[in-house]
Amino acid sequence: MSEQNIWDILIVGGGPAGLSAAIAASERQNTKVLICEREEVLGGIPRHSDHTGWGTRDLRWNYSGPAYAKKLISLVQKSGPTIHIGTTILKIETKDDLHDVHTVSPQGIQIFRARVVIIATGCRESTRHSRLLPGKRPLGIFNTGALQQFVHSKGISPGTRAVILGSEHVSFSAVMTLKKAGIKIVAMIEPDAYTHSFSPVSWLFQKWYNFPVLLNNRIVGINGDSRVSSIKVEDMLTHQKNEIQCDTLIVSGDFTPEVTLAINSNLAIDPATKGVFIDSMLQTDRKGIYACGNVLHGAETGDIAALEGRWAGGNAIRYLDHQMFEAQKIRISCESPIAWISPGNILSPSQTVPAFLYTMHVNQRVRNAVVSARCNGEIIWKKNYGTLTPNRRIPVPVRNWKIPAGISSRDLIHLSIE
Amino acid sequence: MDTQYDIVIVGAGIVGCAIALELSRYNITVALVDSRSDVGAVTSKANSAILHSGFDAPPHSIESLLVQKGYKRFNEYCSSLGLPIEKIGGLLIAWDQEQLQSLPTIIEKGRKNGQNNLVIKTPQEIYSVEPNLGEGVLGGILIPDESITCTFTAPIAFATTAVVNGVTWRGGTQVQHIKKENNFYRLATNNGSIQCRILINAAGLYSDEIDRMVGFDRFTVTPRRGEFIILDKEARSLLSHIILPIPTKITKGVLICPTIFGNVLLGPTADNILDKNDTSTTIEGLENLRMKAVQLMPKILNVPITTTYSGLRAATEHSDYQLFFEPQSSYICVGGIRSTGMSSSLGIAEFVVEHLSEFDLKLENKINWATVKMPNIAESIERASQSSEKIKGHSNYGKIVCHCEQVSLREVELACEGPLPARSLDGVRRRTRAMLGRCQGFYCLPNIVDICSHQMNKTPEILLGIEEKGNIR
Numbered sequence: 001m002s003e004q005n006i007w008d009i010l011i012v013g014g015g016p017a018g019l020s021a022a023i024a025a026s027e028r029q030n031t032k033v034l035i036c037e038r039e040e041v042l043g044g045i046p047r048h049s050d051h052t053g054w055g056t057r058d059l060r061w062n063y064s065g066p067a068y069a070k071k072l073i074s075l076v077q078k079s080g081p082t083i084h085i086g087t088t089i090l091k092i093e094t095k096d097d098l099h100d101v102h103t104v105s106p107q108g109i110q111i112f113r114a115r116v117v118i119i120a121t122g123c124r125e126s127t128r129h130s131r132l133l134p135g136k137r138p139l140g141i142f143n144t145g146a147l148q149q150f151v152h153s154k155g156i157s158p159g160t161r162a163v164i165l166g167s168e169h170v171s172f173s174a175v176m177t178l179k180k181a182g183i184k185i186v187a188m189i190e191p192d193a194y195t196h197s198f199s200p201v202s203w204l205f206q207k208w209y210n211f212p213v214l215l216n217n218r219i220v221g222i223n224g225d226s227r228v229s230s231i232k233v234e235d236m237l238t239h240q241k242n243e244i245q246c247d248t249l250i251v252s253g254d255f256t257p258e259v260t261l262a263i264n265s266n267l268a269i270d271p272a273t274k275g276v277f278i279d280s281m282l283q284t285d286r287k288g289i290y291a292c293g294n295v296l297h298g299a300e301t302g303d304i305a306a307l308e309g310r311w312a313g314g315n316a317i318r319y320l321d322h323q324m325f326e327a328q329k330i331r332i333s334c335e336s337p338i339a340w341i342s343p344g345n346i347l348s349p350s351q352t353v354p355a356f357l358y359t360m361h362v363n364q365r366v367r368n369a370v371v372s373a374r375c376n377g378e379i380i381w382k383k384n385y386g387t388l389t390p391n392r393r394i395p396v397p398v399r400n401w402k403i404p405a406g407i408s409s410r411d412l413i414h415l416s417i418e
Numbered sequence: 419m420d421t422q423y424d425i426v427i428v429g430a431g432i433v434g435c436a437i438a439l440e441l442s443r444y445n446i447t448v449a450l451v452d453s454r455s456d457v458g459a460v461t462s463k464a465n466s467a468i469l470h471s472g473f474d475a476p477p478h479s480i481e482s483l484l485v486q487k488g489y490k491r492f493n494e495y496c497s498s499l500g501l502p503i504e505k506i507g508g509l510l511i512a513w514d515q516e517q518l519q520s521l522p523t524i525i526e527k528g529r530k531n532g533q534n535n536l537v538i539k540t541p542q543e544i545y546s547v548e549p550n551l552g553e554g555v556l557g558g559i560l561i562p563d564e565s566i567t568c569t570f571t572a573p574i575a576f577a578t579t580a581v582v583n584g585v586t587w588r589g590g591t592q593v594q595h596i597k598k599e600n601n602f603y604r605l606a607t608n609n610g611s612i613q614c615r616i617l618i619n620a621a622g623l624y625s626d627e628i629d630r631m632v633g634f635d636r637f638t639v640t641p642r643r644g645e646f647i648i649l650d651k652e653a654r655s656l657l658s659h660i661i662l663p664i665p666t667k668i669t670k671g672v673l674i675c676p677t678i679f680g681n682v683l684l685g686p687t688a689d690n691i692l693d694k695n696d697t698s699t700t701i702e703g704l705e706n707l708r709m710k711a712v713q714l715m716p717k718i719l720n721v722p723i724t725t726t727y728s729g730l731r732a733a734t735e736h737s738d739y740q741l742f743f744e745p746q747s748s749y750i751c752v753g754g755i756r757s758t759g760m761s762s763s764l765g766i767a768e769f770v771v772e773h774l775s776e777f778d779l780k781l782e783n784k785i786n787w788a789t790v791k792m793p794n795i796a797e798s799i800e801r802a803s804q805s806s807e808k809i810k811g812h813s814n815y816g817k818i819v820c821h822c823e824q825v826s827l828r829e830v831e832l833a834c835e836g837p838l839p840a841r842s843l844d845g846v847r848r849r850t851r852a853m854l855g856r857c858q859g860f861y862c863l864p865n866i867v868d869i870c871s872h873q874m875n876k877t878p879e880i881l882l883g884i885e886e887k888g889n890i891r
Contacts, residue, residue, distance in 0.1 A: 106813035227883030
């Protein structure tokens with residue numbers, strides 16, 4: 001492969017993270033950028049998530065999902081990268097700091113060589129099976145993602161009476177989509193004692209769209225032969241069981257990063273986030289391969305994914321210009337109920353990172369939570385967060401941590417709730 | 419007017435399809451009838467997909483004979499039909515003293531079943547080939563011939579070959595009554611009446627009911643439900659053999675094995691149930707499987723779960739198959755094929771053809787009989803979307819529609835065409851692997867519904883099981 005056939009930056013995925021990485025990368029002159037998107041159009045998830053709230057942090061404007069996707073695409077087009085749609089990336093093989101990206105498309109099986117690869121493959125909701133929901137396997141069980149594609153992209157109303165499992169932000173997004181499709185919402189089921197989205201949202205939606213939220217309830221059966229006919233729920237406090245007539249079950253949220261490409265390319269996975277392992281520069285465990293957006297962790301909002309994309313794109317430029325220097329990674333270990341922190345490490349010597357970057361999640365609700373970080377027993381940071389709720393973004397101001405000088409990869413930072 | 423055939427086979431599971439395949443070689447008229455709109459859509463699609471060598475069948479039983487026969491034929495036919503087989507071998511593991519002491523008996527039983535290549539292995543030998551097995555292996559037996567195959571492709575391959583060679587496929591046809599009139603049977607169905615000279619009952623879970631409709635009362639099918647967990651492809655590198663349990667008096671035990679799609683399967687449970695339609699998974703069953711994995715291979719507990727399902731074995735009160743040849747009544751019963759049906763299917767079919775000489779029917783070979791090769795959907799063999807040649811031939815082979823399983827648009831289009839086209843999403847799933855992967859349709863389902871809607875000329879609502887608004891099918 002001749003020098004001119006080498007891409008400077010190859011971006012995998014054309015959602016908010018990938019597009020924002022491309023926009024950031026365009027700041028560098030004479031840089032060959034290629035975006036590969038497996039779908040026929042750019043834009044990713046926001047295209048069929050037709051509600052407002054997109055773009056506030058990155059574009060400082062409140063867009064609807066489709067409008068946000070359109071805006072990002074127009075910004076990308078201005079910056080002029082090459083775009084390959086309908087192109088699936090199978091794996092990345094690295095030799096001598098160059099990355100061979102194996103692709104398949106209607107043009108055939110091709111290998112693209114790049115100096116930098118940015119992985120922005122996003123995430124998906126966990127399935128009925130991975131949650132071990134028992135019962136039959138009729139048609140009519142969908143994730144929010146499939147529901148929204150049916151309604152917004154295909155104009156198909158995939159049911160008539162729906163039960164929603166989960167109470168995260170995305171679960172309420174499903175409420176709006178169901179309403180738009182004219183599907184009656186029979187109930188929302190939440191195994192925990194509280195809803196995972198903001199309480200006012202939950203309260204308003206129940207009143208507005210008129211459906212009950214069954215807290216402390218779990219699904220103990222799915223009935224129906226061809227199509228869902230009912231689901232059986234159990235109140236875990238009273239052990240009372242109820243059958244709810246419906247033809248649709250929306251299994252919402254509980255996002256998991258789409259790491260197939262990373263696994264096939266032998267990149268490290270963070271066991272806590274289940275996303276691609278990265279440092280605070282968003283570099284993976286392989287030099288010159290970066291990752292950003294929801295492939296790093298369960299779903300953050302699109303604007304956070306976009307900000308991560310910009311950070312990865314900017315770092316890719318610095319890498320190409322040989323401005324990145326070797327640093328040691330100091331692991332941050334999390335004690336339950338803290339589920340994970342992303343990135344799961346800090347770099348030494350410490351480097352300036354953007355304020356939005358570090359996020360943590362908890363696995364259960366904690367009231368009056370005082371979170372502290374310790375290094376070798378010494379408290380280096382402490383913050384009173386009030387109430388912490390699962391599946392919600394909890395920003396961690398790592399730039400305020402008092403990192404001891406001379407810290408090295410042998411040290412460990414311990415994050416816990418007091 | 420009634421349609422008339424020389425032979426009608428009731429039931430298009432793996433056994434009925436295999437019989438149809440063998441009968442399609444001859445100059446007779448044959449119909450394959452099933453209440454489902456597709457072949458292999460009930461028990462034959464929901465099992466462990468292991469091709470058994472027959473080492474542990476009850477010696478001298480019909481089952482033993484036919485599993486051995488079937489295993490041999492399956493291997494002979496696989497390349498011409500495009501059936502994937504991986505002969506990865508089984509490892510029977512002893513976890514306690516009782517099981518360890520039973521090993522010589524199992525070797526002896528294998529010998530009686532014509533399997534002379536079983537070898538006892540020490541724990542060291544076992545851990546050296548299966549280092550991820552849980553602690554406490556006391557010994558085991560290697561069964562080199564145990565294989566895995568594709569339980570989806572097999573019945574479709576058999577039936578497609580049968581149809582191409584003249585067998586009539588009548589899906590969506592439920593037999594309601596059977597009446598013997600002079601020298602023919604009249605089958606009343608939801609889809610009109612069908613006549614035949616010889617009736618073959620291969621109705622699986624319903625084989626007892628068909629047997630009674632003909633006028634016998636010899637056995638009752640009590641479905642034995644088995645629940646399964648399919649683990650993510652991550653788990654595939656953790657094992658290389660089919661890890662078999664040693665059946666004890668109390669339980670048959672849970673196995674763990676690779677699948678032909680590159681996943682790992684854990685199961686089955688075994689519960690006798692009453693409802694022949696109850697393919698539910700249960701909280702207890704799935705939890706039970708996970709507890710079993712703690713001993714078998716604790717590492718797989720960290721691997722994400724791709725899917726769960728349950729299948730019903732057509733078990734009866736008898737230990738052996740319920741095979742009856744009744745030349746007097748022009749009737750053949752192939753019932754009670756419990757858990758070895760895929761392995762024995764081609765053996766059963768051959769056995770049926772042999773016995774047809776006792777019946778009043780002349781079998782002459784067709785001149786232009788040919789098999790049909792199925793498209794490959796196994797992981798270890800090159801897939802269509804991995805072939806530059808295929809994509810050059812038709813660019814839709816390069817258009818991936820299901821990314822988890824790397825299924826191309828062309829494969830989905832072809833699944834909806836041909837002699838035995840898919841008529842439902844499940845049919846497409848079993849012909850292509852689409853929607854069977856990690857995301858279970860999170861990403862691809864709406865698009866595939868759209869594609870199938872055009873290909874099958876059905877509305878998306880019908881494909882999704884909704885007839886019209888407010889009217890659930």
